[in-house]
Amino acid sequence: MRILVLSDLHSNASALDAVLDAAKDRWDISVCLGDVVGYGPDPNEVTARLRKLATHTIRGNHDKAVTGLMPTDDFNPVAKSAVDWTRAQLKPEHLAWLSALPPGPLARDGVVLVHGAFQDEDEYVFTPAQALDGLLDSTAPVTFFGHTHHQGGFSYQDAQLEVLQIHPRPSESFAALRIELPRRYLLNPGSIGQPRDGDPRAAFAIADLEHQVIEFWRVPYDISVVQQRMRAAHLPEPLVQRLLLGR
Numbered sequence: 001m002r003i004l005v006l007s008d009l010h011s012n013a014s015a016l017d018a019v020l021d022a023a024k025d026r027w028d029i030s031v032c033l034g035d036v037v038g039y040g041p042d043p044n045e046v047t048a049r050l051r052k053l054a055t056h057t058i059r060g061n062h063d064k065a066v067t068g069l070m071p072t073d074d075f076n077p078v079a080k081s082a083v084d085w086t087r088a089q090l091k092p093e094h095l096a097w098l099s100a101l102p103p104g105p106l107a108r109d110g111v112v113l114v115h116g117a118f119q120d121e122d123e124y125v126f127t128p129a130q131a132l133d134g135l136l137d138s139t140a141p142v143t144f145f146g147h148t149h150h151q152g153g154f155s156y157q158d159a160q161l162e163v164l165q166i167h168p169r170p171s172e173s174f175a176a177l178r179i180e181l182p183r184r185y186l187l188n189p190g191s192i193g194q195p196r197d198g199d200p201r202a203a204f205a206i207a208d209l210e211h212q213v214i215e216f217w218r219v220p221y222d223i224s225v226v227q228q229r230m231r232a233a234h235l236p237e238p239l240v241q242r243l244l245l246g247r
């Protein structure tokens with residue numbers, strides 16, 4: 001069974017469409033690590049598409065902020081402004097769906113899903129020290145996380161923690177990682193709607209645990225049309241510009 005792993009869609013329907021086109025006929029079930037909305041111009045479209053896919057979705061901090069489940073005191077002014085805009089746009093049925101999303105960790109089809117850190121859904125995992133809890137405590141050998149918008153991850157075996165640099169080259173669509181059990185993995189598929197690892201292409205992953213391979217994908221999409229929609233919606237200019245930079 002092949003699992004399509006989506007994360008940090010951030011209301012970017014053009015990026016999500018490019019991902020679903022590229023992944024067509026390559027997956028059996030789909031999961032989502034949260035941050036369905038926030039930042040981008042298409043909160044209703046992205047939520048509707050995800051609901052239609054029947055994706056197993058956990059909540060992210062933006063989903064919680066938009067639905068009022070967490071305060072935005074810790075958000076920077078730009079992010080807070082996008083949260084307020086998103087809340088005003090969302091149809092009541094989509095707001096209700098987002099507010100009912102479960103928190104991670106969630107075990108599903110042989111993998112574990114978390115938005116941020118294993119012990120705290122709102123914490124970032126950038127460093128090996130931050131990754132250790134998830135590698136040791138997760139109930140499955142392969143755990144997927146999001147939140148940082150950086151594709152890649154960590155693995156652990158025999159008290160050795162390894163940083164996995166997995167980035168498809170600009171000329172390539174994906175890079176494959178071979179899974180070697182009983183080694184443990186904490187993996188980030190990257191962000192669909194707002195990558196921050198220097199590659200502006202939309203990121204996702206496809207996991208095939210039976211064949212012990214996980215593909216980390218990047219797909220281009222028309223960023224300029226998303227930027228046009230963001231400017232038309234008067235979303236903050238720094239959010240518009242960072243899409244092109246992938247930072």
Ligand SMILES: [Fe+2]
Pocket residue numbers: 008010035060062147148149
């Ligand atoms: Fe995010």
